[in-house]
Amino acid sequence: MSDSLGARGERWSSPQPNVTGLGLIASYGPRFWSLVIVIGAVAGLSAAGLVGLLRLTEHLTYGGHHATLLTTVEHAASWRRVVALSIAAVMVAVTLRVLGRRSTGGTEVSEAIWQRSGQIDLLRSLVRGFVSIITVGMGVSLGREAAPQLYGAAFASKLSVWAGLPTWQRRLLVACGAGAGFAAVYNVPLGAGLFAVEVMLGTVALPLVLPALLAAATSTAVAWIFLGNRQLYHVASYTFRISELAFAVLIGPIVGLLAVGWTRLITAANHARPQGRARYLAPFGAFLLLGLLSLQYPQLLGNGRSIAQLGLVANLSFGLIIVLLLLKPLVTAACVASGAPGGLFTPTFAIGVLMAGACATVWAHIWPGPPVAAYTLIGGGAFLAAAMQGPLSATVLVVELTGQFGNLIVPTLVAVVGAIVISRRFGAQSIYSARLTGREGEEANPTANAAALAMLRALDESSSVAGIERQPAESD
Numbered sequence: 001m002s003d004s005l006g007a008r009g010e011r012w013s014s015p016q017p018n019v020t021g022l023g024l025i026a027s028y029g030p031r032f033w034s035l036v037i038v039i040g041a042v043a044g045l046s047a048a049g050l051v052g053l054l055r056l057t058e059h060l061t062y063g064g065h066h067a068t069l070l071t072t073v074e075h076a077a078s079w080r081r082v083v084a085l086s087i088a089a090v091m092v093a094v095t096l097r098v099l100g101r102r103s104t105g106g107t108e109v110s111e112a113i114w115q116r117s118g119q120i121d122l123l124r125s126l127v128r129g130f131v132s133i134i135t136v137g138m139g140v141s142l143g144r145e146a147a148p149q150l151y152g153a154a155f156a157s158k159l160s161v162w163a164g165l166p167t168w169q170r171r172l173l174v175a176c177g178a179g180a181g182f183a184a185v186y187n188v189p190l191g192a193g194l195f196a197v198e199v200m201l202g203t204v205a206l207p208l209v210l211p212a213l214l215a216a217a218t219s220t221a222v223a224w225i226f227l228g229n230r231q232l233y234h235v236a237s238y239t240f241r242i243s244e245l246a247f248a249v250l251i252g253p254i255v256g257l258l259a260v261g262w263t264r265l266i267t268a269a270n271h272a273r274p275q276g277r278a279r280y281l282a283p284f285g286a287f288l289l290l291g292l293l294s295l296q297y298p299q300l301l302g303n304g305r306s307i308a309q310l311g312l313v314a315n316l317s318f319g320l321i322i323v324l325l326l327l328k329p330l331v332t333a334a335c336v337a338s339g340a341p342g343g344l345f346t347p348t349f350a351i352g353v354l355m356a357g358a359c360a361t362v363w364a365h366i367w368p369g370p371p372v373a374a375y376t377l378i379g380g381g382a383f384l385a386a387a388m389q390g391p392l393s394a395t396v397l398v399v400e401l402t403g404q405f406g407n408l409i410v411p412t413l414v415a416v417v418g419a420i421v422i423s424r425r426f427g428a429q430s431i432y433s434a435r436l437t438g439r440e441g442e443e444a445n446p447t448a449n450a451a452a453l454a455m456l457r458a459l460d461e462s463s464s465v466a467g468i469e470r471q472p473a474e475s476d
Helices: 002-012 030-062 069-074 079-099 109-115 122-138 146-163 167-186 189-201 206-227 242-271 278-294 305-312 318-337 345-366 372-388 391-402 409-425 449-465
Strands: none
Touching: 030 069, 030 079, 030 122, 030 146, 030 167, 030 206, 069 305, 079 122, 079 278, 109 146, 109 167, 109 189, 122 146, 146 167, 167 189, 167 206, 167 391, 189 206, 189 391, 242 318, 242 345, 242 372, 242 409, 278 318, 305 318, 305 345, 305 372, 318 345, 345 372, 372 391, 372 409, 391 409
């Protein structure tokens, strides 16, 4: 059997140095690739169902059939906002009570990959995802992507255990499942595939990228059947101007510093989550605060997609930008501290757009010319990259989300580099590691690199078992 593996590995191996592990087919068998496709399909179906549930919740809560939550809320009676969030608080409190009795498996995807060997309790994840999408539809200030990510990752974990795959492959498939759910719900196959390896696994290596891309492509194709093929944000087509490049050089370090502050706020909110009976009261306090503020500022409700869309077309006044910039991070952090399940991707992007919008308004008076919205997109993408600690995936995600495939890519990359360098200089975490709690005796905020390096070592070992040996490096 070893000889046959060796022959197969030599046939499919690549001598180039960027392919860690060499024997891709020797390491990944037909069962593995079949699981990647199945996981992608399940993630796509789950995402389509969850988006449908989100829309149904918004309709039942606020009435109407409007395109966005903000429009729906503005056409509904104000009292519905407080009542809806009170019901959402009850749901979260009951969920915390029920799931508190089940302690097996991780509750967050990053925790499962980095701390729990890719193990996620399926039933627990199904409940958390369901509650997450319902409460976001009611107006809780968290992201809707958490539910499809969790569903994709949980099914990947279950199927990996069923197939008897080793731990390193289970971790990889859990990351692929999370990326597939992300891809399907936002129609971002390339960005989500990169997100799975760069952010969830901490390294971009060809043997890890291929399964992530296949899972994301599969889930997106399945979701297209039900959700269609539409980009999430609609922006104008911009042309490149030198003032945009100058703005990118200046805005990068600024939003890098602000991203450090944002991730530290999320870390503090996560640590502030109360214990004991107080944990069941926390959702009521956080959601009541959000509900009362939404009476004056309905833009605060939901994941922030409406804020980002308005900011990307410069349809927010400077005064409203400043108010929302102060309130949106606070209400989102309060929702995190309450223990409510939900994501941070869209709230983070919305906050980045607000920050960039404020800076862009000032810059437009210093160097008039290009539309303010072009500057806003550049700065918002850089903030997202720094907050995620994922320069490649964040840049591609912004491109896919907005359809800006060409003219702004250079200034956006310049701003992303500046933001990442400054944020790393000040010890930034990502919004995903910031929510880790850790278990007794474990580091609370590990990096993904340990898991990723274990996968790459396993690939090397698989290649060695298959009879493939690396060639020694030549000395200069």
